[in-house]
Amino acid sequence: MSTAVAEKKTTLRDGAFGHATALSCRECGHQTALGPFYACPECFGPLEIAYDFPQVTREEIEAGPRNIWRYKALLPVPSDIESSPNTEPGFTRLLPAANLARELGLTRLWVKDDSTNPTNSFKDRVVACALSAARELGATVFACPSTGNLANAVAAAGARAGMKTVVFIPSNLEQPKQVNSAVFTEQLVAVDGTYDDVNKLAQEIAAEEDGWAFVNVNVRPYYAEGSKTLGYEIAEQLGWRLPDQVVIPVASGSQLTKVDKAFRELITLGLVEDKPYKVYGAQAAGCSPVSTAFKTDAPAIRPVKPDTIAKSLAIGNPADGIYVLDVCHRTGGAVEDVTDDEVRAAIVLLARTEGIFTETAGGTTVGVLKKLVETRQLDPELETVVINTGHGLKTLDAVAGSVGPAATIAPTYDAFVATGLA
Amino acid sequence: MSTAVAEKKTTLRDGAFGHATALSCRECGHQTALGPFYACPECFGPLEIAYDFPQVTREEIEAGPRNIWRYKALLPVPSDIESSPNTEPGFTRLLPAANLARELGLTRLWVKDDSTNPTNSFKDRVVACALSAARELGATVFACPSTGNLANAVAAAGARAGMKTVVFIPSNLEQPKQVNSAVFTEQLVAVDGTYDDVNKLAQEIAAEEDGWAFVNVNVRPYYAEGSKTLGYEIAEQLGWRLPDQVVIPVASGSQLTKVDKAFRELITLGLVEDKPYKVYGAQAAGCSPVSTAFKTDAPAIRPVKPDTIAKSLAIGNPADGIYVLDVCHRTGGAVEDVTDDEVRAAIVLLARTEGIFTETAGGTTVGVLKKLVETRQLDPELETVVINTGHGLKTLDAVAGSVGPAATIAPTYDAFVATGLA
Numbered sequence: 001m002s003t004a005v006a007e008k009k010t011t012l013r014d015g016a017f018g019h020a021t022a023l024s025c026r027e028c029g030h031q032t033a034l035g036p037f038y039a040c041p042e043c044f045g046p047l048e049i050a051y052d053f054p055q056v057t058r059e060e061i062e063a064g065p066r067n068i069w070r071y072k073a074l075l076p077v078p079s080d081i082e083s084s085p086n087t088e089p090g091f092t093r094l095l096p097a098a099n100l101a102r103e104l105g106l107t108r109l110w111v112k113d114d115s116t117n118p119t120n121s122f123k124d125r126v127v128a129c130a131l132s133a134a135r136e137l138g139a140t141v142f143a144c145p146s147t148g149n150l151a152n153a154v155a156a157a158g159a160r161a162g163m164k165t166v167v168f169i170p171s172n173l174e175q176p177k178q179v180n181s182a183v184f185t186e187q188l189v190a191v192d193g194t195y196d197d198v199n200k201l202a203q204e205i206a207a208e209e210d211g212w213a214f215v216n217v218n219v220r221p222y223y224a225e226g227s228k229t230l231g232y233e234i235a236e237q238l239g240w241r242l243p244d245q246v247v248i249p250v251a252s253g254s255q256l257t258k259v260d261k262a263f264r265e266l267i268t269l270g271l272v273e274d275k276p277y278k279v280y281g282a283q284a285a286g287c288s289p290v291s292t293a294f295k296t297d298a299p300a301i302r303p304v305k306p307d308t309i310a311k312s313l314a315i316g317n318p319a320d321g322i323y324v325l326d327v328c329h330r331t332g333g334a335v336e337d338v339t340d341d342e343v344r345a346a347i348v349l350l351a352r353t354e355g356i357f358t359e360t361a362g363g364t365t366v367g368v369l370k371k372l373v374e375t376r377q378l379d380p381e382l383e384t385v386v387i388n389t390g391h392g393l394k395t396l397d398a399v400a401g402s403v404g405p406a407a408t409i410a411p412t413y414d415a416f417v418a419t420g421l422a
Numbered sequence: 423m424s425t426a427v428a429e430k431k432t433t434l435r436d437g438a439f440g441h442a443t444a445l446s447c448r449e450c451g452h453q454t455a456l457g458p459f460y461a462c463p464e465c466f467g468p469l470e471i472a473y474d475f476p477q478v479t480r481e482e483i484e485a486g487p488r489n490i491w492r493y494k495a496l497l498p499v500p501s502d503i504e505s506s507p508n509t510e511p512g513f514t515r516l517l518p519a520a521n522l523a524r525e526l527g528l529t530r531l532w533v534k535d536d537s538t539n540p541t542n543s544f545k546d547r548v549v550a551c552a553l554s555a556a557r558e559l560g561a562t563v564f565a566c567p568s569t570g571n572l573a574n575a576v577a578a579a580g581a582r583a584g585m586k587t588v589v590f591i592p593s594n595l596e597q598p599k600q601v602n603s604a605v606f607t608e609q610l611v612a613v614d615g616t617y618d619d620v621n622k623l624a625q626e627i628a629a630e631e632d633g634w635a636f637v638n639v640n641v642r643p644y645y646a647e648g649s650k651t652l653g654y655e656i657a658e659q660l661g662w663r664l665p666d667q668v669v670i671p672v673a674s675g676s677q678l679t680k681v682d683k684a685f686r687e688l689i690t691l692g693l694v695e696d697k698p699y700k701v702y703g704a705q706a707a708g709c710s711p712v713s714t715a716f717k718t719d720a721p722a723i724r725p726v727k728p729d730t731i732a733k734s735l736a737i738g739n740p741a742d743g744i745y746v747l748d749v750c751h752r753t754g755g756a757v758e759d760v761t762d763d764e765v766r767a768a769i770v771l772l773a774r775t776e777g778i779f780t781e782t783a784g785g786t787t788v789g790v791l792k793k794l795v796e797t798r799q800l801d802p803e804l805e806t807v808v809i810n811t812g813h814g815l816k817t818l819d820a821v822a823g824s825v826g827p828a829a830t831i832a833p834t835y836d837a838f839v840a841t842g843l844a
Contacts, residue, residue: 066488066513067515085518085520085521087777088515088517091488093489093510093540095510096507098507099507099581099582099584113540116538116539116540117538118515118535118538118777118778119777119779120542120813120815155777156773156777156778156779157777158777159521159773159774159775159776159777160521160775160776160777160778162521166843169827171827171830175822176815176818178826178827179818179821179822179825179826180779180814180815180818182825182826182827183769183770183773183774183779183814183821183825184773184774184777184779185774186774186828187828187843188826188827188828189827189828189829189830189831189838189841189843190827190829190830190831191830191831191832191833192830192831192832192833193832193833197833198833200833201833201834201835201838204835205835205838205844208835209844347605348605351578351581351605351606352581352605352606352607352608353581353582354581354582355509355540355541355577355578355579355580355581355582355606356540356578356582357541357578357602357605357606391542391815392602392605393542393598393602393813393815393816394815396598396601396602399601399605400597400598400601403601403604403605404600404601404604404610405591405593405600405604405610405611405612406608406609406610406611407611407612408593408611408612408613408614409611409612409613409614410613410614410615411613411614411615411619411620411622411623412623413623413626413627413630416611416623416627419611421588421609421611422627422631
């Protein structure tokens with residue numbers, strides 16, 4: 001499926017997409033030339049970037065910038081990517097989580113904390129790759145349909161790049177999320193409808209208008225590759241080795257499959273030792289089509305109507321759900337889900353043990369980690385990484401009702417002593 | 423002025439405070455042994471850390487961790503500081519800001535973006551140093567009085583360190599700021615009174631109770647040194663050289679004086695070339711005691727009653743105000759202030775040009791930068807760094823009324839075309 005993004009620019013410059021060689025269909029394997037395409041012309045399957053990687057060394061990567069561009073040789077971006085204005089996301093903290101580990105009965109646990117990205121979610125990674133593709137394809141407008149994190153990331157990256165940026169959101173979106181996008185762009189469009197309506201409208205505009213790059217529609221193959229950097233960073237920050245187990249939230253499912261892809265690429269390139277690892281997916285019970293399919297061993301994903309506080313994971317018909325099943329089956333992992341109450345409890349648990357305030361998606365992931373240990377689906381003796389994809393300041397309401405001051409006192413020492421906190 | 427922090431631990435371990443040698447009075451120069459002291463026993467002047475620095479090389483620093491501990495040799499912390507659980511703050515982005523520079527008529531501008539710290543403000547830096555001091559002094563409780571950013575940073579760091587953490591806030595604090603602290607600690611105490619009342623209560627508790635380390639009270643000399651890392655990072659990230667001009671917000675004034683201290687230390691240690699640089703302070707017009715003193719060439723700071731949306735800068739009687747005047751006079755800089763409307767406009771300006779959403783303190787600093795250029799107090803041809811100390815998600819209300827969707831439309835292509843955004 002082609003779109004009009006590239007009509008203004010028919011020739012790509014040499015190395016526009018780095019060492020990427022083609023767009024390859026995940027279903028039938030058919031290869032298409034690099035361009036603004038996202039569906040296979042043969043079978044309509046999803047397209048993914050194929051590469052001819054050069055020899056890359058750990059030293060070359062370590063000498064790179066302290067952001068995702070240290071891995072530019074492994075991404076569909078040009079070799080001079082650092083010189084184009086972008087938000088410089090990535091290389092976020094990988095924190096040892098001894099307190100949480102003790103609480104859950106694990107031996108070695110790390111939190112990969114993407115809440116400290118420029119707009120406080122992992123979306124800055126994928127948007128930076130989409131922005132590069134938009135530029136190289138000659139797009140004149142940078143855009144997305146979104147309900148939150150993606151809108152923030154696109155609006156900020158577009159502003160910094162000096163590109164016209166149009167962000168489409170459902171009109172009933174909470175005001176804080178609107179403000180956090182509107183502050184970056186004058187072209188915020190509220191749409192009376194559900195997120196699905198907004199998404200459909202975006203697809204229509206992408207097909208009709210020249211030069212519009214919708215990050216998660218017509219440049220999606222480039223965009224999605226950005227999630228690989230989470231996998232690269234985990235391995236590098238562990239001292240160039242893979243963890244035994246990794247727990248990842250599942251919305252569309254793209255992130256989970258890309259972390260797996262990153263691990264496999266690092267093995268192939270000889271950057272880490274080949275070893276078994278297990279990948280686990282985390283969903284909220286109120287939107288658990290992939291988890292349900294995993295548990296029932298279903299051959300396909302049955303779409304659901306989402307009903308959960310984990311709105312950034314609330315994709316009822318996840319495009320990459322089936323590939324998530326593949327990865328979890330292949331590696332010996334699992335997909336699990338937790339209730340909204342468990343999500344809330346896990347947000348507070350992570351905050352109180354490790355000083356990290358996560359959004360509902362992170363609460364889902366930590367909650368699932370806990371459940372995986374309790375149900376013995378995950379080995380507590382093995383080294384485990386859990387990914388925190390976003391910041392709690394964006395979903396304050398989730399815990400606002402359950403935490404608060406222990407006491408309210410007069411401003412005197414006696415009143416303080418009476419609290420029993422002395 | 424001593425406090426009871428160390429009563430439980432009379433002997434410090436060797437190297438507890440790294441290469442720090444004493445507490446030195448800023449007023450009379452009298453030296454006091456390292457301990458839980460913050461005022462000179464001779465003249466009650468503020469105490470500052472004195473060091474006997476070793477030879478430190480750029481290479482040693484560059485080989486360190488990607489957080490403030492890469493500068494541990496220059497901080498009052500032990501050499502094994504990385505092994506104690508902490509939030510691993512610092513080494514935040516130094517972003518080239520070509521769009522904002524163009525808008526303001528500057529040649530070379532950088533934004534040092536501390537909004538991507540673990541709890542989204544520069545406070546994580548100072549709190550990490552205070553936590554180390556609390557540990558080394560044998561404190562059993564980690565605490566602070568605060569109205570926002572500091573409360574978040576202390577609550578998070580204390581949780582991660584596994585220390586009992588008690589945070590005191592005014593009871594009328596906005597709910598989001600309460601949640602962002604309460605999520606980390608059960609011991610959040612709301613005090614019916616102003617911030618000054620809360621602060622006085624904290625001083626009383628520090629004097630009465632054994633083992634309480636109030637980061638900004640009785641371990642303040644150690645705490646304050648954390649701000650030096652902003653200066654170190656700016657120099658290192660510029661390729662080991664100093665900028666010509668730097669614009670820094672002024673609340674207590676500590677941060678500005680510590681960035682200057684950092685620059686001077688780097689020169690003394692031979693880590694950067696000695697060259698002139700100018701330091702500028704930024705205040706909000708509704709709380710501008712230092713700016714007023716600078717403009718009127720007053721010999722002292724006259725306290726004011728704050729009335730500004732830049733609440734994290736709203737210190738009416740700034741402890742280090744007089745030292746800010748010294749630094750700005752010595753370096754040829756200035757102190758300036760802007761109105762709340764200018765603060766709001768600067769928040770949107772920074773967001774739309776560079777994709778960075780700053781809090782009101784950052785709006786103040788960018789607003790002052792603009793005013794300094796317009797009034798020719800700052801040379802537009804010289805290389806300039808402006809510091810963003812915190813995240814806009816914490817002060818959403820400041821811009822919520824002034825930004826929003828450009829249009830609200832039905833979910834159809836025709837409705838979209840009618841917006842004129844196509």
